[in-house]
Amino acid sequence: MTVNTERDARYYAALERLIHEITSLEHLDLEGVYGALRELCVLLRVAKGVTMFYDSPINEAKGVGEEFVCYDSGEENRLVLDRRFVSPAGIVVVCAVYQAVGAEPFDDVERERVDLIMRTILTYLSKRRLQGVVDRMTYWDNDGFRNLRYFLNRMMELAQAGPLKGWAALRMNLKHFSLINHQLGRQAGDKAMKLYIGQFERALGEDGFIGRLGGDNFVAMFRVERLDEALSVLRGRPVFLRDCAEPDQIDEFGPDDAVTIAAISGVFVIPDDYDFHGPGDIMDKMTSAFQSSKNGRDGDVVFYTDALSLNKEKVMRIQQRFARALKDEEFLVYYQPKVDIRTRELIGAEALCRWYHEGRIVPPLDFIPVLERGYDICKLDFYMLDHVCRDIVRWLAEGRQVVRVSVNLSRRHMTDAKLFEHILEIVDRNGVPHELIEIELTETTTDVEFRDLKRVVSQLQEAGIFTSVDDFGVGYSSLNLIKEIPWNVLKLDKSLLPASEKKVRGSLMFRHVVAMAHEIGLKCVAEGVETPEQMKILKDFGCHIAQGFYFDKPLPVGEFEERLDRHKY
Numbered sequence: 001m002t003v004n005t006e007r008d009a010r011y012y013a014a015l016e017r018l019i020h021e022i023t024s025l026e027h028l029d030l031e032g033v034y035g036a037l038r039e040l041c042v043l044l045r046v047a048k049g050v051t052m053f054y055d056s057p058i059n060e061a062k063g064v065g066e067e068f069v070c071y072d073s074g075e076e077n078r079l080v081l082d083r084r085f086v087s088p089a090g091i092v093v094v095c096a097v098y099q100a101v102g103a104e105p106f107d108d109v110e111r112e113r114v115d116l117i118m119r120t121i122l123t124y125l126s127k128r129r130l131q132g133v134v135d136r137m138t139y140w141d142n143d144g145f146r147n148l149r150y151f152l153n154r155m156m157e158l159a160q161a162g163p164l165k166g167w168a169a170l171r172m173n174l175k176h177f178s179l180i181n182h183q184l185g186r187q188a189g190d191k192a193m194k195l196y197i198g199q200f201e202r203a204l205g206e207d208g209f210i211g212r213l214g215g216d217n218f219v220a221m222f223r224v225e226r227l228d229e230a231l232s233v234l235r236g237r238p239v240f241l242r243d244c245a246e247p248d249q250i251d252e253f254g255p256d257d258a259v260t261i262a263a264i265s266g267v268f269v270i271p272d273d274y275d276f277h278g279p280g281d282i283m284d285k286m287t288s289a290f291q292s293s294k295n296g297r298d299g300d301v302v303f304y305t306d307a308l309s310l311n312k313e314k315v316m317r318i319q320q321r322f323a324r325a326l327k328d329e330e331f332l333v334y335y336q337p338k339v340d341i342r343t344r345e346l347i348g349a350e351a352l353c354r355w356y357h358e359g360r361i362v363p364p365l366d367f368i369p370v371l372e373r374g375y376d377i378c379k380l381d382f383y384m385l386d387h388v389c390r391d392i393v394r395w396l397a398e399g400r401q402v403v404r405v406s407v408n409l410s411r412r413h414m415t416d417a418k419l420f421e422h423i424l425e426i427v428d429r430n431g432v433p434h435e436l437i438e439i440e441l442t443e444t445t446t447d448v449e450f451r452d453l454k455r456v457v458s459q460l461q462e463a464g465i466f467t468s469v470d471d472f473g474v475g476y477s478s479l480n481l482i483k484e485i486p487w488n489v490l491k492l493d494k495s496l497l498p499a500s501e502k503k504v505r506g507s508l509m510f511r512h513v514v515a516m517a518h519e520i521g522l523k524c525v526a527e528g529v530e531t532p533e534q535m536k537i538l539k540d541f542g543c544h545i546a547q548g549f550y551f552d553k554p555l556p557v558g559e560f561e562e563r564l565d566r567h568k569y
């Protein structure tokens, strides 16, 4: 190896310049990069340096790509070194170095240095190329919708540009989308969603923007002038089946066959004097309006008002008092009967939580969402299960005719790898026969959660503990998805139950779901049954189990025991 200090010094200086140029965060000076590369090529006796980009290995094989020549001495040359890099996204980058014909081959040091430079360039160039792909993955989801990150970024930009006066923020959930998925199949369902969201986006105008939270949940921001138009789309728009059907399905549909897609939403119209301190507050406000539209009490669109919001103080108060309240057993189990409408017999009950605090009863919607922000909800659920078990054991000892009781478990439990063991421990510690316990869980939208859900439900199933899908019809539900998990019961959300049979479309859907559920082998429970008309629908459509104010509200334990003893309605 020849020692040449001056050449070494120049090499290190040029390398340093190259690295400095290509890692500069402010701006990229291509001339600077090329200058450093040229100097390095001369120093290392390189006649030509070339970088090739291919979008995919297939295009590489075809030779279809872009070529960048960073240096060319013009001499006749031969390839001496090359390096190939394939990114996880399939982009191929190849660096090639040529020496003049007849030139003395690289010695070990030169070879090492040339290789280091190639690797430096590769890392850097492939990163820049990948940036485009990364941007895509950062701001779009797998189905081609803008994601939450994009939405929050846009909101931040908007807020930085000036006051948010004149803007509105909205959160929405498509109604009965599960059924559309089921009717059309998942792929056509996705397309229908895309077409519908496209209409919604157009209604928002040029500067409006949306983000998808997951499943059929979206958020949007737009100018208030656009509100009426946006809400009109949310009230319902037809999507023609031919436009979203798979090629082999198209013939099944006539040109006028359509599904109407609609959504429930919560809107926060940003007040003129609004003081922006981060997107969290706007998200919270539209979400609290959205939650109350979901409860179905205030209609399909709910506007945010201060009274709606669980203000920060209230949230903190609940979080602070929770531990103490749990210890003092301030949480009470109320039981809402489930009735077989054919025999009018009491056949089960759902345990619902009430907080008896400072002389008044706090309903769950006032504190469960707060507890669900963290893991406190899990402690409450286990407390409820434990208290239900104690009641059952007592009823059995008192010789009562006991029915199966369902207990709600929050989605928060899904991260608990030992969830099944915890449930079993509580049930067995109390000595309750497994078939008297049912666990209500809500559906899930992500694949990871789906796997966990499947595991837990299967374990419960094997142990003889019943399981039910709660609130079916609210989310991105599909019977296909449900078929893959061994549930016992499908609880149809009250929003799925039409007010009367005259509501033709709603009735059709309801009938369809009940029939399909029975086909899969699931029992159906209709929630929120209030009127004789609804009872008639259940009878006509073969949904035999009802839970709702028509029979009883959730009852304190003493009153429920009277129902247990009477056993009939």
Ligand code: C2E
Pocket (backbone or CB within 6 Å): 336, 351, 352, 353, 363, 364, 365, 368, 377, 380, 381, 384, 408, 409, 410, 470, 471, 494, 527, 528, 529, 530, 547, 548, 549, 550, 554
């Ligand atoms: P859910 O599990 O879907 O419970 C059914 C809700 O519908 C109950 O509201 C019940 O009182 C209400 N309901 C029953 N029949 C009717 C009716 O005919 N008409 C109307 N409009 N509503 C009816 P509640 O008790 O306020 O509970 C609300 C939600 O809070 C529950 O929805 C459940 O998600 C949650 N929750 C209650 N207790 C617990 C608990 O111990 N743990 C967890 N994780 N969640 C709970």
Ligand code: MG
Pocket (backbone or CB within 6 Å): 350, 408, 440, 470
């Ligand atoms: Mg429930």
Ligand code: MG
Pocket (backbone or CB within 6 Å): 470, 471, 491, 493, 527
């Ligand atoms: Mg429910």
